[in-house]
Amino acid sequence: MSKEERLTDGDLLDAYSRTVVSALEACEGAVVSIAVHRSRRGQQALGAASGAGSGFFFTPDGYLLTNSHVIEQAGAVEVVLGDGTRHQADVFGHDVHTDLAVLRIGTRDPQPHLVLGESAGLRVGQIAIAIGNPLGFSQTVTTGVISALGRTLTGRYGRSIHDVIQTDAALNPGNSGGPLVDSTGRAIGVNTAIISGAQGLCFATGIDSARWVVTQLFAHGRVRRGWIGVSVATAPLTRRVARFHQLPHDTGARVLEVAPGSPAARAGLEAGDCIVAIGERAVPHADALQTGLGEDCIGRALTLAVIRRAQRVPVRVVPVEAPGQDTLASSLP
Numbered sequence: 167m168s169k170e171e172r173l174t175d176g177d178l179l180d181a182y183s184r185t186v187v188s189a190l191e192a193c194e195g196a197v198v199s200i201a202v203h204r205s206r207r208g209q210q211a212l213g214a215a216s217g218a219g220s221g222f223f224f225t226p227d228g229y230l231l232t233n234s235h236v237i238e239q240a241g242a243v244e245v246v247l248g249d250g251t252r253h254q255a256d257v258f259g260h261d262v263h264t265d266l267a268v269l270r271i272g273t274r275d276p277q278p279h280l281v282l283g284e285s286a287g288l289r290v291g292q293i294a295i296a297i298g299n300p301l302g303f304s305q306t307v308t309t310g311v312i313s314a315l316g317r318t319l320t321g322r323y324g325r326s327i328h329d330v331i332q333t334d335a336a337l338n339p340g341n342s343g344g345p346l347v348d349s350t351g352r353a354i355g356v357n358t359a360i361i362s363g364a365q366g367l368c369f370a371t372g373i374d375s376a377r378w379v380v381t382q383l384f385a386h387g388r389v390r391r392g393w394i395g396v397s398v399a400t401a402p403l404t405r406r407v408a409r410f411h412q413l414p415h416d417t418g419a420r421v422l423e424v425a426p427g428s429p430a431a432r433a434g435l436e437a438g439d440c441i442v443a444i445g446e447r448a449v450p451h452a453d454a455l456q457t458g459l460g461e462d463c464i465g466r467a468l469t470l471a472v473i474r475r476a477q478r479v480p481v482r483v484v485p486v487e488a489p490g491q492d493t494l495a496s497s498l499p
Contacts, residue, residue: 185349186309189295192351195278197222197344199246199299200232200255200269204239220298220344221245221269222353223279224380228271231376232343233358234260237267245271248305259383263391264327264371265358266379267343280345283352285329285372288312296335296357296368298344310335310366318453319359319369328457329372331355337368346370382461392459392485394435395428396421400451401440403473411442411478415450418442418473433483436474443471459485 202217219236223229230245237243243255253271260267289312296308310333317330333346337360346355355370382389401420408416418440424430441449444458445468463485470481 185293186295186307189293189347189349189351190297190307193222193280193297193345193347195248196280197297197305198230198248199304200236200343201244201246201252202237202240203242203244218299218302218340219342220340220357222297222343222345223277224282224353226276226279228273228277229258230255230269230271231345231353231356231380232267232269233356234262234265234267236343237269238262243269245269246304259387259389261379261383261389263389264375264379266356266371266376268380268383280347280351280353282373282377283348283350283354285315285331285354285374288315288331288348288354288372290315293349294331294333294335294354295347295349296333296337296341296344296370297347298337298341298357300338300340302340306341308336313366317369327358327371327375328453329375330358331370331372333368333370334366335368336366390461390464391488392461392463393428393488394430394433394459394483394485395425396430396435397423398441398452398455400453403440403442404476407473407476410476411473413442414448415442417450419449419452419455429483429486433470433481435470435472435481435483438474439479439481440473441470442473442478444468 198221200219200221219232221230221232224231237257245253245255255269255271258268258270291311294310294312300306313334314332317332319327319330337357341357344357345353346357348354354373356376357370359369361367379389398419398421400417403416421435421437421439424435441455443449447458449455464487467482467484472479472481
């Protein structure tokens with residue numbers, strides 16, 4: 167009998183345990199609790215917290231990642247470190263469309279921080295470890311595997327959140343904003359959502375999306391996206407139309423509504439048009455249209471391929487910067 171065949175469940179469990187413990191040691195001190203004090207009639211009170219979540223340092227000089235919904239309508243935000251010390255935090259920036267926010271605390275001492283990994287190279291089945299403060303129980307660890315990749319969730323303001331990781335590492339209220347880490351302790355996602363009533367269906371925004379949001383906030387103080395002013399939904403094309411126009415797909419982004427005075431309206435887009443490409447990039451569904459309208463599209467003429475009454479029509483449109491997202495209800499001190 168070979169050595170591999172002689173391995174017992176205990177041996178395997180020990181190896182798994184060592185992996186998890188080693189990953190947690192790499193995260194020590196970097197994961198924090200966030201206490202949110204909601205504003206009331208314009209007043210800021212540092213009494214009992216009216217909201218709570220998790221977050222984690224990603225730089226040694228006090229910058230943290232969390233969820234946008236954690237700090238929404240905050241009058242004041244406190245960050246509670248692992249040793250119990252409290253720091254008042256400023257909201258450096260947030261993006262409701264990815265449910266991400268960056269906080270910062272004033273600190274003279276370097277903070278333990280997580281290394282940001284990559285979500286593009288993840289594989290279904292690999293270990294996923296969630297760290298946070300569910301239901302007020304601080305520094306709670308749950309483990310599981312990555313159940314699926316590339317999920318799309320509809321955010322609180324209607325825009326899709328892309329590059330979402332599905333995992334069965336248990337999440338509960340209070341885990342929001344905490345890190346999802348891999349077996350080396352690198353952050354691969356920001357825990358963001360659970361489905362009420364479901365078991366083992368938990369989600370995290372991919373760390374590649376978080377890195378892009380952080381870059382945008384540091385560069386511009388906000389997240390910049392292109393906008394043409396249409397409401398769309400994924401819709402099927404007839405097989406005959408798809409084959410006649412030699413499309414690589416038989417679905418597209420059907421225009422449901424065109425905002426008056428928008429770039430789409432000025433370009434002549436109509437309700438019922440089905441957008442199938444942006445330039446040479448295929449648009450097989452509504453999400454592809456949204457991801458195709460990035461910052462680099464702002465102010466630059468694009469040619470949309472549109473199926474209109476079975477005919478393929480080119481439509482030239484110039485996206486503008488997306489209207490400003492809802493800001494926090496109260497300014498932080």
